[in-house]
Amino acid sequence: MASFTDTIRRGIRQPGSVSWNDLHAGLAHEAKKRGEWAGLPFPVKGMKMTIHPSYPFADSLAEVFNPEPELRVCKNTDVDESTTLRNAWHSYRDGKELRVWRDSKGFFFTHGSRQNQAAILLDTLGAARSWDFESELRAMETLKRHITDWAYQCYVMTGSFLETSPRSQVTYMFRRLRPTLVLTSRPDRKGRDIGMRILCALCMHPIGFFDDTWAGALVPTDDVLAHLLLMRADEHLLWKQCNQHPAWAPESGL
Amino acid sequence: MKCACGKTISGNKVACRSCLDAQVKKALTAPEPTGVLEILNVAAGDVKLTFDKGNPIETIRAKRIVVDMLRRGYALVVEVERGGKRAYERVQEFDEKNGEYIIADFDPVIAQEADKADGELPPLPLRQHDISAPAPQPVAKKGGRTRLPMETTKATGIGRSAGG
Numbered sequence: 001m002a003s004f005t006d007t008i009r010r011g012i013r014q015p016g017s018v019s020w021n022d023l024h025a026g027l028a029h030e031a032k033k034r035g036e037w038a039g040l041p042f043p044v045k046g047m048k049m050t051i052h053p054s055y056p057f058a059d060s061l062a063e064v065f066n067p068e069p070e071l072r073v074c075k076n077t078d079v080d081e082s083t084t085l086r087n088a089w090h091s092y093r094d095g096k097e098l099r100v101w102r103d104s105k106g107f108f109f110t111h112g113s114r115q116n117q118a119a120i121l122l123d124t125l126g127a128a129r130s131w132d133f134e135s136e137l138r139a140m141e142t143l144k145r146h147i148t149d150w151a152y153q154c155y156v157m158t159g160s161f162l163e164t165s166p167r168s169q170v171t172y173m174f175r176r177l178r179p180t181l182v183l184t185s186r187p188d189r190k191g192r193d194i195g196m197r198i199l200c201a202l203c204m205h206p207i208g209f210f211d212d213t214w215a216g217a218l219v220p221t222d223d224v225l226a227h228l229l230l231m232r233a234d235e236h237l238l239w240k241q242c243n244q245h246p247a248w249a250p251e252s253g254l
Numbered sequence: 255m256k257c258a259c260g261k262t263i264s265g266n267k268v269a270c271r272s273c274l275d276a277q278v279k280k281a282l283t284a285p286e287p288t289g290v291l292e293i294l295n296v297a298a299g300d301v302k303l304t305f306d307k308g309n310p311i312e313t314i315r316a317k318r319i320v321v322d323m324l325r326r327g328y329a330l331v332v333e334v335e336r337g338g339k340r341a342y343e344r345v346q347e348f349d350e351k352n353g354e355y356i357i358a359d360f361d362p363v364i365a366q367e368a369d370k371a372d373g374e375l376p377p378l379p380l381r382q383h384d385i386s387a388p389a390p391q392p393v394a395k396k397g398g399r400t401r402l403p404m405e406t407t408k409a410t411g412i413g414r415s416a417g418g
Contacts, residue, residue, distance in 0.1 A: 028297040037323055038413035039296030052416040054327070132297060142292060179418065203418030206294060216418075222294040226412045232342035233331040241415040 024132065030056075041208045041217035042130040047123065051208035051217070062208070092248055117250050120213055124177060127215030139221035146228065155224075163228070165235055170199070172231055176220045178253035179203035179245055180227045201252035202227070202242035214253060289404050291320065291330075293411040305353070305405045313353065320348050320355075320404070329412040332357060332402055345409065346399070355407055359398035 006026070024042060031040040034056050041051055043061050051058040083103040091098050097112040144152045151161040159176040173181040179201035187193050205216030206226050216223045230238040245252040257263045257270040269277070289305035305316050324330065330345035332355050347356040 024297050031297070035322055035326075037293045037295070037301065037319060037328070037411060041296055050416050052414045054414060135295075135297065139294075204415050205418050206413035206415050207296060208416040209418060217296055217416075218294055218413075225410070226294060226415075229331045229342060229410055229412065230329060230344075234329070234344040237329065237344065241417070243418045 020129075038207055038218075044127055044129045044210070047126060047213070048211045049208050049217070050211055055207065058208075090248075117253065120250060120253075123210065123213040124215045127210040127213050130210075130215075130217070131219045136219040136221055139219050139225060143221050143225055143228075146225070163231070165231060167235055171196075172202075172227075174224050174228055175253065176224055177214045179214070179251070180231075180242075181247075181252075181254075198247040198254075200244040200246060201249075201254070202238065203245055203251065204230075204238070204242040288408065289406050291316065291404075291409045291411060293323075293328075294413065307405055316404070317348075317350050317353055321350050323411050324348055327414045330355070331410045331412065333408045334400075334402065349401065352401075353404045354401040355404060355409065356399050356401055359400040 027040045027042060036055065040055065040057065041049060041061055043049060049062040051062050080103065083101055086100045086102050086107070088097060088099040094111070095116060098109060099111065100107060100109050143155065147155070147161065147163070151163065154161040155176070160173055162171055162173050164171045169184075169186075171183040173183060175181065181201055182199040183196055184199055185196045204227065205223055206218055208217040209215060218226070227238065230241070247254055255263055255265050257273055259270060259273050261270045263270050291303040291305070293301040293303070295301045303316050303319060305313055307313065320330070324345070324347070331342050332345055334341050334343050334357070343357040345355045345357055348354070349356060
């Protein structure tokens, strides 16, 4: 099997001669050579990745195929020293961040663009180019072995299934290509029964993930498996490794 | 020529019919090695390594891979049976010499119930002069370890997390 560098060289010498499968095989070969048993992430053109820094080529794989940033020379007038940010908050009603500024003339406010999930959804679709369809099917077979028949049917039909931790009594909703939702029906701090509610969304990807998407370096079902197995084996470690997104944030996938 | 059982057999045979049948039956009914390590992999989906005591070269290679994975920060999750039910535990260490996973020897659910039974600590005194006796210190519980042979254990390797 040709190494990754040989494959890249061939691609440069003869444009169009290297297929997607060749690159995948080249990266797999490189990973095996370096003892990376989980493989190396496959980059996608125009998409930036965040990869665990200990992986070989983490920096170069994260930035490869990205367009060079445009250069702009700043002028002295670009910065107004008299303008200061006084306050900023997220408006749930408007779905955007509002900011209050102060300059020499008084106060004024600005707001960011409306935050919704459209961009994340589209970019997640773009990241699908990095995955292998057969790998996803194999991962689904593995998942089937770990969960009940009904949970697997739920997963195939809706992309999600529920499981309650016997230790914390917290219910997890594992979702394909979305962060895992954490639900609880415990009473609030004052002891009032307020029914089932979302605590947060837990987001974690082994190896790496594509920035501003819900896509990881592993195929989607392998990400679900990683969440599920860590929850069962070491719930504390799962919470330690995950980013916690509030339910209202676009990143939570709600 | 004689078979191992003492029966006389022809020169072009290695054993008598009954001995051959017994060997085939033994091979068919012998339990297959159930030890397997699945690694969640980027390119190939799930990579599987099987551990077979009959293949020493493969076993040595598998042991080295497990040691290397733990050194690189992989999370190894093993399936265990607890109270007749399947449970999962994270591997703390690996004994390369004996080929055994080492896990914490306690059921987190039972441990939590035991903590509840111990009762909550009394509230801390609000002022300095309220202190009449030294505050009770939480007692550190020393947990044991359990060893699981790799040849009979199903394990899954999860790569280092990059957050999300």
